[in-house]
Structure formats: structure tokens, C-alpha cells
Amino acid sequence: MRGDRNNVGPRLGLAYDAAGDGATVLRGGYGIYYDNIRMLQNQYEKLNMLRYDIRITNPSYPDPFQGRDPLQFASTAPPNIQLLANDFRNARSQQANVGLTRQLSSDLAVHADGVYSRIEGDRRTVNVNVPDAATGQRAYPQFGRIDVDQSISRSAYRALYVRLDKRYSRNYQYLVSYSLVQGRDNNPAGRFADQANRDLDWGPANFDRRHSFVASGAVQVPFDVQLGAVFTIRSSLPFSATAGRDLNGDTFVTDYVPGTSRNQGNRDLDLTLVNTWRASAGQLPIASIDSTRFSSVDIRASKPIRFAGERRAEVIVQLFNVFNTVNLSGLGTNAVAATFGVASRASAGRQAEVAVRLVW
Incomplete structure (x- = not known):
């Protein structure tokens, strides 16, 4: 540089x-x-x-x-x-x-x-x-x-x-x-959300999931079939409570609710401060926010079909999110909106996949 x-x-x-x-x-x-x-x-x-x-x-x-x-x-x-x-x-x-x-x-x-x-x-x-x-x-x-x-x-x-x-x-x-x-x-x-108060931006990273647990395994069963499974669970992601208006005159509507800082949501956010701000805009108070915790169980089964020499076809069946867990994301951040703390997206539900892999 x-x-x-x-x-x-x-x-x-x-x-x-x-x-x-x-x-x-x-x-x-x-x-x-x-x-x-x-x-x-x-x-x-x-x-x-x-x-x-x-x-x-x-x-x-x-x-x-x-x-x-x-x-x-x-x-x-x-x-x-x-x-x-x-x-x-x-x-x-x-x-x-x-x-x-x-x-x-x-x-x-x-x-x-x-x-x-x-x-x-x-x-x-x-x-x-x-x-x-x-x-x-x-x-x-x-x-x-x-x-x-x-x-x-x-x-x-x-x-x-x-x-x-x-x-x-x-x-x-x-x-x-x-x-x-x-x-x-x-x-x-x-x-910066507020250039005059830059320390307000110091907080949990956008990708910060405090706890993650993964268990996976595979076993060979009779008839040359292999079974496998993966269980994943992760704690929620943080988000910010924004004021919904330009409080510092910088032409950007990115200011945090007064008294809060970046990415306190799903961490140590004081809902009293949020509800006080919501009341000033005529909004009803909230008592909870959606969780973005992630949980999923995936399973897999495969069986090879052997031909002459080294040639074979492997038939694979996979199931994703077996228990159809609803994993939410995209929480509303505007504290004076009715959608504050409410998820707008969810990851895919239960899915199945069938594949054939050819080797020669």
C-alpha cells in the first residue's frame, strides 16, 4: 500500500x-x-x-x-x-x-x-x-x-x-x-453508526455463535451398506437494536437505540431501553425476541453396485434436517417497527436427495 x-x-x-x-x-x-x-x-x-x-x-x-x-x-x-x-x-x-x-x-x-x-x-x-x-x-x-x-x-x-x-x-x-x-x-x-461515539460499534462480531456442537459418525452394516449421520447445534447470532431514525444527522439511519450498542441482541440487550424507545414512537412493548439458534440432523445411506473390474455405481440416499426443525434468521433490527426481533427467514426444512455415483 x-x-x-x-x-x-x-x-x-x-x-x-x-x-x-x-x-x-x-x-x-x-x-x-x-x-x-x-x-x-x-x-x-x-x-x-x-x-x-x-x-x-x-x-x-x-x-x-x-x-x-x-x-x-x-x-x-x-x-x-x-x-x-x-x-x-x-x-x-x-x-x-x-x-x-x-x-x-x-x-x-x-x-x-x-x-x-x-x-x-x-x-x-x-x-x-x-x-x-x-x-x-x-x-x-x-x-x-x-x-x-x-x-x-x-x-x-x-x-x-x-x-x-x-x-x-x-x-x-x-x-x-x-x-x-x-x-x-x-x-x-x-x-461507524455514530462517528462521535465510535466505541458503540465495539461488540460481538456478526458471526459470533458462542457455542457449537457437532457429532458425526459412520458405520458399515451388512449387505455392503454404509450409514452415516451428522448432528449440529449452534447458539444464536447477535443483532443490533437500531433507532429507526437519524439521531446524529449523518444522513444514515443506522443509529442504535439510546443506551445500547452494536450487536447486543440475543446477548445482553436491555429490553427496558428498547421498550422505552418504542413507547416514544407509539409502539407496544415487546417481551421476547426470536432465537436464531440452529439445530439439524442429517443422515446418509450408500451402497455400491459392483461391475466387472474396478467399475461400480454407488447409490446414495441423503436426508437433511430429518426432524424438520425450524431454524430462524434475519431478525428485524428497527426498534420502532412491529417486526423488531421477529425473524423474516428460515432455513430449509426437511429435504431428501437421491444420487448415483459412477466409478470406472
């Missing part, structure tokens, strides 16, 4: 046979990594004066152009432009892990791993031409927004992974795993 020439990434990995018999292994590692930033990010700088990006805030209807035709309006309205910061640099990640593997028998082992990752200098978009809260005037009145991509975003990830792994022997195998995860960031690659 622009003058970013110190992207040195040392890495170290160690493994230790604790008892000298290969049954107990300790391992660890640490490394520094840099993101690969695409140069397309600064292509818009070449287009700033060749096109207009205009946002009409609270337009009048049916004439949002205020008596002018669209071309006249576009030629007089201050344009929005986008820039890449002169000190923009590649995002830097420090990653560390430590783990233990213990062999319990010739085909059974237990593993435990702790993982930590911290990313600094990821991309955030900052409007450096925000209207003054008192006067409404911009520092550069000839422009609307001046969005600058800056290397100021950060994130942290901590996880504990535990799994019990039984390798295939005696006609069966299985794997049981659990993960305890905490991912927190300030919404990388986006813009």
Missing part, C-alpha cells in the same frame, strides 16, 4: 512429545499475517470528478428535485466523493494457538486447542465532512460526504476447541466436537 513496506510476518510452531511414546503431544504456534488488500479499493478516486453520487435527505414528494429537472439538480447539489487515506496500510493479524492431543487407544484420541487472534488496521469508512451539530454547516460545503477509507478497524477472536476423534476401525468411526467462541470487533469494512 502507500508506503507500507514493513509487512514482516514471522511465524513459529512447536510440538513436544510429553511422554516420549507419541501418546501425548503438546503443540503451539504464533505468527503475524497481513491481509491482501485489493487495489480496486482506490479505483473510485479516479471517478470522483467524472460522476456524481448524491443522497437526497428527507426529499419532498412528489417533487424530490425541488422544481428542477434531475440534470439541473445533479449539477447544483454537492456531490459525495470517496478517497483512500494517504496512510492506508494492510491489516495486520497476530495469531496464537496452544493445544494438547492425547491418544486413548490405537484408534481413539482427544484433542483440545486454544486459539487467539487479534486484527488491527482493518478498513473502516469515515466521513470527514460531517455537518456541524450546531450550525449544520460542513467543513467543505462544496461537497456532501467525503468518505475516506482508513486503517482503523480492529477485532479479537478467542476460542476453545475440544474434539473426540475415533478413526475408522471395526466397521465404524465417529467424531464429537465442541467449540466455545468469543468474536468481537467494531464492524470492519463498514462505516
